[in-house]
Amino acid sequence: MAEKKPRVGLFVTCLVDLFRPTIGFAAVKLIEDAGCTVEVPSQQTCCGQPAYNSGARQHTKDIARLVIALFEGFDYVVAPSGSCGGMIKAHYPELFADEPAWHARAEALAAKTHELVSFLVDVRGMKNVAARYDGVVTYHDSCSGLRELKVHGQPRALLGTVQGLTLKELPNANVCCGFGGTFCIKYPEISTRMVSDKVADIAGTGADTLLAGDLGCLMNMAGRLSREGRKVKARHVAEVLAGMGDRPAIGEPVKKR
């Protein structure tokens, strides 16, 4: 008898839900390819990071309780974002340090929550993808994924199996792009200088496509790339891995059909 497929709850993330459903569909395809069934709880909103990083602890806890209740029944919870994944995995337990019952639930959820690409490689043992992308890409390591969730080799390993794709490493790939959630609104001057430095590094690689695992960082870098008139496309890594690299890139107009 075939083993029952694990049930994965997709934590879409508020940015993907609002701005770029393509990433959500790419994530669904990849998780299904990894032998799982995917469900999307319709009552999800956000992981609570905007409140958390603004010091609004009570708001954060209220939102976290909703997420925990909504997702704790799944075998795994997967997010196409190191930032939101890191919030649930690294910060929810700490948030409820003084509430034993919720702390236990947060710990349990944290243990089965994963960033998308690390889930595919580390948990499901995915070795390759059946996708093609003709181009030279460079990859930016978004901070939370890199440092909180140790996402580094996994996307590179899978990108290495995409036909037609050449990966050129980005100098200073581990340096923040200057997005930082509310940071880019509160300190736009610093944020702008940081993303300008990042864009210079990206352009220096000669790549035609920038990939990363977090939409927030991607919107920041894509916005600066297009403002500087640079022809580099920006995409979420999942789009390329799922063979959806033919859709309009982030910030590109939708093609007339």
Place this chain on the structure above:
Amino acid sequence: MQPTSHAFKQNVHRALGDADLQKSLAFFKAGFAVKRDEAAARLPEFEALRDTGIAIKKHVLAHLDFYLERFATNVEKAGGQVHWCSTPDDGRKAVLEILRTYGATTATKSKSMVAEEMGINEFLEENGIEPVETDLGEYIVQLAHEKPSHILAPAIHKTKDQVADLFLARHKTKRLTEATDMVAEARQFLRPRYLAAGAGITGANFLIAETGSIILVTNEGNAELTQILPKVHIVLATVEKVIPTLDDASTFLRLLARSATGQEFGTYTTLATGPRRAGDPDGPEAFHVILLDNGRTKILNSEFREILRCIKCGACMNACPVYGTVGGHAYGWVYPGPIGAALAPNLIGLEEARHLPNASTFCGRCESVCPMRIPLPKLMRQWREQEHVKKLSASRYRWGLGLWAFAAKRPTLYAMGARAGSRILRCFGASRGRFASLPLAGGWTATRDFPAPEGTTFRTAWARRGRSG
């Protein structure tokens, strides 16, 4: 030092427009942080060393009173004196009294951030005593009438050209172009000052409880001349610098040099224990330790205790992309960068320093390189929580956040908002795929395009496929 942290945004604006500073920072970013990573990678037991160091610090902080008393007893046994000072003012007065006793009119100084915290230079000048900075970076900063912009490399914000101009104005020789020549010239000018100084003032990297010794680490040898040549050696140190034994010091010294500059070991590592003994060929007649609290015992009993593990290596500022963009002066007080952002509100108040813990993307690079694994983003977040509770942030921002949180707790309302938002933005942005300007998002669109949404929310599209969870 009068803090300007409240004017952080103005400081930032100035820093970003300062071409010399930006040139220096570009050089800086490719330096220490890279060397630190290489040095850490070269030492197989580096992570284990960090764990050992942290365990020692945790132990000391749990028994700080015991180790401080032990240190003081052993300093006195070695013939030195300890001055317990609660505030910078107490510290300044104690220093002045010692200098007056010995009739000193000049005092050589080796680099000390505690001295900056105490504002010792201005105080000495007011009292007719000339402080002479002997660390090359501090010397440059003193000539420029500025403050250190980095706890390890005080003049890291200066270009070689700027230093050449400062030296020309002071030394009145010919204008130099090579760094090695500048160093040689500074040495030449400082040498007679060492010999003439009535007192030597140093900081301390570590205080050793078991022997009453202090340890100083430099790359220039200036601290050695400062403490050995004059009649009196005055040590300025805050209470958390104490560690139990010399054995423990070996752990920290290995961590310190690698974390700070990527060196295996500081070029000069000197222990000083009390004044000159009978039969010693050199050394000061008197040895005084100013043991300053300045809020540390309050921090010890707060949710910010982990700050006190800091060994002042500067790795967090070397790694910080915000520090690397704006430099140290923008932070507006003695300690810049992530450790400054966590520490400063404790010492100068949250109202003055509230920008500092906010001006972080929480990229986490500081915590990842901190040899003591101080959870700097967590500590900065704690300050943001206090700011939120005390309603110190802009009311516009708090209202916006409250409104968003209200919706985020109501999934149906939130989904409706997201659907409407994506549709409206799509409607106006579809043709170009992005916005060059957008109401309420001026901070973003002034310098970046804002990508338009694809047009429908993921959840709507998913539901249409009839596969709703």
